[in-house]
Amino acid sequence: MLGRPERDARTGRRADHEVFDAPRPARVRRPAVTAVPRLSLRRRVALALGAGSLLITSALSFATWTLATDYLLRQREQAGARQAEVNARLVDQSLRQGAQGLEELLTGLTTGPDSTVLLFRPGGVLTSGRQVDPGVLPRSLVALGREGTAAKQRLRVEGVPVLAVTLPITAAEGAYVELVPLVQLDRTFRFLSAVMVLGVLVSGLLGVGLGVWTGRRALRPLTEFTRAASRVAGGDLSARLPPQTDPDLTHLATTFNATAEALERRVLRDARFAGDVSHELRSPLTTMVNAVQVLRRRRADLPGAAGKALDLLTGEVDRFARMVVDLLEISRADQRADGSEAEPIDLAELVRNVLAARPGSTTPLEAEPAWVLGDRRRLDRVVSNLLDNADRHAGGAIRVGVLRRDGRVRLEVDDAGPGVPPELRERVFQRFDRGARAGSRGADTGSGLGLALVAQHVQRHGGTTGVEPRPGGGARFFVELPETPR
Amino acid sequence: MRRVGEDRADMDHSVLLVEDDENIRQALGLALEDEGFRVTGAVSGEQALRVLAGDGFDVVLLDLTLPGVDGLEVCRTLRARGDLPIIIVTARADTPDVIAGLEAGADDYVSKPLVAGELAARIRALLRRRGTGHQGEVLRVGDLEIHRDVGTVHRAGQEVHLTRTEFRLLVELAAAAGRIVTREQLLQRVWGYDYFGDTRLLDVHVRRLRRKVEPNPDDPVLVVTVRGAGYRIGVDR
Structure with a gap:
């Protein structure tokens, strides 16, 4: 995955090395059908960090949510129950004293537009506050109140979350039911849950981001390595890795640079060899071309086979001389040293x-x-x-x-x-x-x-x-x- | 094909061949004799300087890589003594050796493997007589007086010492009277090159000439470069 874009970057190779790079190894092709597409290391790191972060924050959020909602709900329930008890006692007293002003009392007991007070009496149901059909209340709950047992239950009444508290009214063999609205609490819970879900998501994303960053940072030396290696493969043998400060990477960089240097030295030496050989051939060649010239002038003195052989010899010596001169010109390793501008x-x-x-x-x-x-x-x-x-x-x-x-x-x-x-x-x-x-x-x-x-x-x-x-x-x-x- | 001894006139010319390689010296000597020169060999710089202390040579063929006193040193010494034509032999045409040799005063250079036929043409071009004009013909460039027939240059009555090659280069430019002379023309007329792409030979000689005739060699007014074309004499200045 890492080296893929660079693998084709073979252009711009230097002519100096052309003659030596002929036996290029055949390129390894990937199989056309890969069973499971493997994720890159960088992506795996990112995903792992993202998932880990998601897991931890969601666990924390869940614990917080449970504790907080539990506590708040209990508080609210206790407060509601206490209030209902006080109210029920008032109603009880009022009934004992003859039920005058009961309506007013009940109206006064309702605490807000959402709260409802219901008084179940053998004669019927007296409702105050938000009008609620008494039939929606669970029969068992009202029955408990009638039988003299206090009870409470969370309900949804006509779309509104409430806490229903039922208390016995001893004066009239009835039940007092108060519906304490939990709208505020519900809203708080909703907000809290939204914040937590969002938090979990954000932390997951942050985890992925951190993973990407870490991966890139950790793999940066490897990217440099790939780049240098592909430059070498492309013929630029002067490519080197910058010195690494990380002790984990120093060895790799040193080894790579040493290899590249050895390779460069070797290629240059090979290139120089052709030049050196031609150079050494110059002196004997000077003798040969001049001796041949002397012979050529006396060609007429050599009839028959000897003359024919002389022709062959002089022709080849000339060609040999040309070849050496051309070889010298083409094999110069450092072509800038000739002072020409x-x-x-x-x-x-x-x-x-x-x-x-x-x-x-x-x-x-x-x-x-x-x-x-x-x-x-x-x-x-x-x-x-x-x-x-x-x-x-x-x-x-x-x-x-x-x-x-x-x-x-x-x-x-x-x-x-x-x-x-x-x-x-x-x-x-x-x-x-x-x-x-x-x-x-x-x-x-x-x-x-x-x-x-x-x-x-x-x-x-x-x-x-x-x-x-x-x-x-x-x-x-x-x-x-x-x-x-x- | 050339016949042996065709250039009998060259037999008057004597070449000193300074070369430490015995085989090259012999083969080149034989081939140059075929071309019609009298050839004497020298194996080292010291021997060359000793032989040349006396008169009698028309041209020196000098290998730059010699044991002992090296070729460049011999070249400088000879140039200090006079204007005996020197052709240096370098191992490779593309090294700084060439420039160094020319700066040391050589008139021309050849690189190995050198062929006697080619070399003979070079030598003949160098040995063309110095005085070429009609009797009493004088060319004037700035405050220079060039006496073509006798081959001397005077500035304000004082003789300026030029080598044979420098003199011919100056004459070619002066004779054009301010027109551009291309590098190819100069290489052909002064050195006898038919076809030659290397202009370092010319560049170094122009530099040497400027050092001798220009009032300020760094700001030449007499031998002016025409970039990409050649040179001309600055007659208006």
Whole structure:
């Protein structure tokens, strides 16, 4: 999960290492059908913390709720019951004294618009306060009062939560019932429960948030690690992990950096090796090319097989020399050490000069002034290598073009040869790939590095190289470089 | 193909080949003799300086990596003695060695593996006679008087010592009378290069020339750079 976006970030690998990264391990594909989608560690941590927090706060809330509601209810019930007892005694007294002013008394006893007082007497029911149908009261409750037992019960009467308290009226063999409203308490309970549910939810969310944050924080070094590792995989061998302060991570970082460094050293050493070999070959090669030149002048003195052998020898020594020179140029590990600076160059003029210096060249040039920022020596090399390539594989260039197109300068070298099949169009720019083109291995095959050098030099200039079919047959090798204002 | 001894005129020219590798010295010597030069070998810087103390050489071919007194030191010493043409031989064309050698006074450079045929062309270009103009022809640039026929430059009656290559470079620029001379033209006319992309050779020589003829080399008014094109003589100044 972690490294997934980075896994394809293989662009921008450096050409220096191109030759060494050929045996790239096949990419491991995930099975198409995964049975259970595994959650990432970060998500698991978040969920666990969220669930834990939810559990703890809900337990706490539940306990608080139970204790608080129980206590409040008991308080209210006791208060209601006491009040009802006092009231019942008053009613009892009033009945004993002859029931005058009973109505007024009952009205006076009701404490609010929601409270109701009912007086059950053998003759009927006397109601005061909020009018309630006596039939809604549980028969058993009224019966208890009549039988001389005080009782209380919580009820919902016509939508209003009440506490019904029943008391015996000894004077009239009746029952006094008072309905104490619990609306206020109910509202309080509702509010309390809302607060608690909300609290539980918020704490759950906070838990998840904390989990996400912790997870990210804990995994940040791992993210850095992934990034560095994928940079290395992409060819940037200079990628390193920053020094870690966490003792748990120091070892990982140190090991990673040591590995990357060893790898970089090794790749550089390999790259340098080709350069060193070519370098060492220069001295014997100088002797050889000059000795061969002396022999070549005396070719006429060597008839028959010896002369033929001499021809072969001189041809190969020349090729060998070219190869060593090209190899040196392409394998330079530190390409910035040659002291050359980029300068504005008119590519058209440069191409004209190169063409003019080629013996017997009649290739037409279609060019407009086009300025690029570059290194003259390398661009010269690019142009002449492309021309050499056309000579070698396609009987010579038939047109060279220098055009300006959308801020790019495009150099085209056209030939009327067999063309380059699509599957080889990238390969021809790789080192020593000349064998890939059918029928091209004649007596003069070049160093096998010409087009690779073109690609490398052009890349250094921030440009691109390619080959496409020429309209009308043959191949068109092109180079595109960023244009620079004159 | 060239015939042996075609350039008999070059037999008058004598080359000192300073190279510590025995095989290279022999092979290159043979090939250069085929090109028509008289070749003498020297194995070290000390020997080269000893041999060159006497007269008799027209050009020195100097390997930069020598045991003992190294090539750069030999180059500087020779330049201090006079304007004997020096071609340095470097291991690689792309190292700071080239610049160092040219700054030390070399006229040209070649890199290994060097081929005698190519080298002969370089030597011939260097040995072209110094005086080229008509008799008594004088070019004037600022307060400089260039006597083309005898190959001398004077500033206010005082002779300015230029090497042969520096002189030819100055003449090429002065003869254009303020028009731009491209790098390619200069490389071709002064050094005999048909096709050559490396302009460090030219840049260093321009620098050396400026040090000798400009009133203030950091702010050149005589040898003016035209960015991206070449150089011209600042005649108006």
